[in-house]
Amino acid sequence: QPDGGRGRAAEVLWLQLMIPHHQAGVMMAEAAIQKASDPQVVTLANAIRTAQLAEIEQMRQMLDERDAVEKTP
Numbered sequence: 001q002p003d004g005g006r007g008r009a010a011e012v013l014w015l016q017l018m019i020p021h022h023q024a025g026v027m028m029a030e031a032a033i034q035k036a037s038d039p040q041v042v043t044l045a046n047a048i049r050t051a052q053l054a055e056i057e058q059m060r061q062m063l064d065e066r067d068a069v070e071k072t073p
Contacts, residue, residue: 011062012063012066012068015059015063015066016068016070016071018059019056019059022052022055025048025052029048029052033045033046
């Protein structure tokens with residue numbers, strides 16, 4: 001487990017870890033959109049997908065502001 005420290009280092013680590021977490025949420029929402037039969041589930045999945053994508057973009061901007069890069073798997 002990497003030591004994220006405090007302050008900027010902790011912020012960067014958290015953002016780097018949250019991006020793939022949200023990307024997985026997008027994939028799950030997309031699966032629900034494609035496979036669910038209940039319109040309420042599809043509506044919720046669409047809302048979650050939209051929110052997660054917006055948050056990913058915000059986190060990428062925050063990394064950029066901290067002169068940090070997104071980690072790739």
